[in-house]
Amino acid sequence: MARSGGASQSRTRWRDQYNSWLRHHRLSAADSLHRVLQHPWSSLLTWMVIGIALALPVGLNVALDNAKLVSADWDSPAQISLFLNMDVTEAQARQLQRELADRGQIASTDLVSRDAALDEFQARSGFSDVLASLDENPLPNLLVVTPVADIGPEAVLALHAELAARPQVAQAVLDMEWLQRLNSLMDLGRRLIIAVGAMLILGVALILGNTIRLAIENRREEIVVVKLVGGSNAFVRRPFLYTGLWYGVGGGVIAALLISVSLWILDEPARNLALSYQSNFKLQGLGVMGGLNLVILGGLLGLFGAALAVSRHLRHIEPR
Amino acid sequence: MINFERVSKRYEEGRDALRDVSFSIDRDELVFLTGHSGAGKSTLMRLIMLIERPSRGEIIIDGQNLKTVSSRAIPRHRRKIGVVFQNHQLLFDRPVFDNVALPLVIGGYDHREVGRRVRAALDKVGLLERERAMPVTLSGGEQQRVGIARAVVGRPKILLADEPTGNLDPALSAEIMRLFEDFSQVGVTVLIASHDLALISRLRHRIVTLRDGRLVTGTAA
Numbered sequence: 001m002a003r004s005g006g007a008s009q010s011r012t013r014w015r016d017q018y019n020s021w022l023r024h025h026r027l028s029a030a031d032s033l034h035r036v037l038q039h040p041w042s043s044l045l046t047w048m049v050i051g052i053a054l055a056l057p058v059g060l061n062v063a064l065d066n067a068k069l070v071s072a073d074w075d076s077p078a079q080i081s082l083f084l085n086m087d088v089t090e091a092q093a094r095q096l097q098r099e100l101a102d103r104g105q106i107a108s109t110d111l112v113s114r115d116a117a118l119d120e121f122q123a124r125s126g127f128s129d130v131l132a133s134l135d136e137n138p139l140p141n142l143l144v145v146t147p148v149a150d151i152g153p154e155a156v157l158a159l160h161a162e163l164a165a166r167p168q169v170a171q172a173v174l175d176m177e178w179l180q181r182l183n184s185l186m187d188l189g190r191r192l193i194i195a196v197g198a199m200l201i202l203g204v205a206l207i208l209g210n211t212i213r214l215a216i217e218n219r220r221e222e223i224v225v226v227k228l229v230g231g232s233n234a235f236v237r238r239p240f241l242y243t244g245l246w247y248g249v250g251g252g253v254i255a256a257l258l259i260s261v262s263l264w265i266l267d268e269p270a271r272n273l274a275l276s277y278q279s280n281f282k283l284q285g286l287g288v289m290g291g292l293n294l295v296i297l298g299g300l301l302g303l304f305g306a307a308l309a310v311s312r313h314l315r316h317i318e319p320r
Numbered sequence: 321m322i323n324f325e326r327v328s329k330r331y332e333e334g335r336d337a338l339r340d341v342s343f344s345i346d347r348d349e350l351v352f353l354t355g356h357s358g359a360g361k362s363t364l365m366r367l368i369m370l371i372e373r374p375s376r377g378e379i380i381i382d383g384q385n386l387k388t389v390s391s392r393a394i395p396r397h398r399r400k401i402g403v404v405f406q407n408h409q410l411l412f413d414r415p416v417f418d419n420v421a422l423p424l425v426i427g428g429y430d431h432r433e434v435g436r437r438v439r440a441a442l443d444k445v446g447l448l449e450r451e452r453a454m455p456v457t458l459s460g461g462e463q464q465r466v467g468i469a470r471a472v473v474g475r476p477k478i479l480l481a482d483e484p485t486g487n488l489d490p491a492l493s494a495e496i497m498r499l500f501e502d503f504s505q506v507g508v509t510v511l512i513a514s515h516d517l518a519l520i521s522r523l524r525h526r527i528v529t530l531r532d533g534r535l536v537t538g539t540a541a
Contacts, residue, residue, distance in 0.1 A: 020428020230399035231426045
């Protein structure tokens with residue numbers, strides 16, 4: 001009986017300890033928030049610094065996502081221009097066009113006959129006199145082949161090789177380079193954002209660490225007294241970790257607001273621009289989840305920065 | 321309750337603060353610790369609180385050898401001891417109530433219990449009406465009594481006081497000493513460092529005297 005009594009007693013003690021631990025967390029969280037709000041201007045400044053530092057990379061990333069969306073809207077990612085042999089007649093070219101149009105991989109084909117090409121060239125180039133003096137039309141028939149949008153670059157390359165090997169084709173030019181350039185440009189942009197973002201995030205952690213360090217210095221005497229009357233290191237640490245959390249969360253909220261406001265300002269011009277290109281493209285924002293993630297990221301950064309400062313500075317404050 | 325066995329403390333710069341000090345204080349005893357400044361009074365108190373550790377010898381507090389108290393366990397050890405400081409060590413950014421409540425908040429008591437105990441402690445030192453006052457608005461004697469209330473609010477087994485009447489006039493000093501006597505009567509072990517010999521010789525308690533780190537009188541329990 002004595003044994004079971006001891007066990008239940010230690011269970012209550014454990015629960016008491018848990019309750020007091022929880023109570024102090026609540027108290028620290030509330031007290032830290034109170035202290036942060038007690039100096040609204042300096043806290044707002046800290047929030048702004050963190051918010052801007054977070055909004056920059058995240059905002060650029062949102063912009064890049066939108067750019068990707070726009071480029072995906074273009075349904076002609078690649079074109080293959082088939083310059084046919086000079087001895088291929090227009091009728092034979094049409095025959096080839098029909099044959100190709102039936103293939104699943106090809107979305108559309110467009111025949112520019114040599115006569116049409118000559119007319120256009122004369123009209124546009126200003127060489128009409130020179131061209132008129134020629135005995136025969138130097139231009140070949142041109143068949144422009146557009147593959148379907150969702151086949152990958154490898155399939156486009158294979159199609160290009162196959163078409164180039166056809167006897168009627170003199171030369172097949174794959175017009176994909178501009179797309180590859182765009183893609184690698186966006187890739188570069190993405191990496192740049194990651195690099196800049198990593199630096200800014202490190203900066204945020206250091207700024208927060210410094211803010212917390214100052215808070216620790218300001219409360220040095222209090223820390224000594226708390227340690228003298230039996231406060232543990234965890235007890236002393238807690239309010240500062242919460243201070244960091246509040247700064248970080250506030251910074252995340254500011255960042256989400258900054259991005260939302262920027263997108264709201266950009267929304268109408270972007271829509272007008274899209275309309276002029278006959279597109280109903282709409283700017284994609286952060287969304288609720290994105291905003292929430294930003295706030296969580298801010299909070300985690302705040303905790304991290306505070307932990308950094310606390311581990312460096314709190315240990316050295318001991319009663320003397 | 322407090323046992324020193326051949327305790328020596330040499331600081332790193334080579335100064336011997338305590339040499340071979342042995343004494344013991346029983347539960348519910350009130351003992352004065354005296355000696356000129358630099359005789360080792362403060363060092364002795366710091367050893368009890370584990371702000372410092374002895375160079376040699378053993379200290380046993382409430383049956384526990386302080387050698388066995390790891391640095392992680394120091395906070396728990398300190399919670400058994402109430403301390404009154406010469407310079408009060410109050411937190412000036414919060415009212416009297418919050419200052420007194422600090423040990424209870426650290427101990428994790430719920431707020432009803434905190435309120436009850438803080439008011440009881442403030443009542444004991446006669447400052448119940450000043451619980452919302454800020455410490456700067458209090459006189460030196462009142463600040464010292466707030467410090468005492470904070471020291472006893474956690475119902476410690478041991479009460480240490482370092483020059484508690486240092487800056488007070490004789491009437492106030494006597495009043496403060498009477499408070500300490502009350503606590504010792506309810507079973508608290510009280511150790512008071514003081515060089516106010518005129519006052520403490522009138523009070524008829526054991527006096528432990530240190531001179532240059534050595535115990536001169538008061539060895540017997």
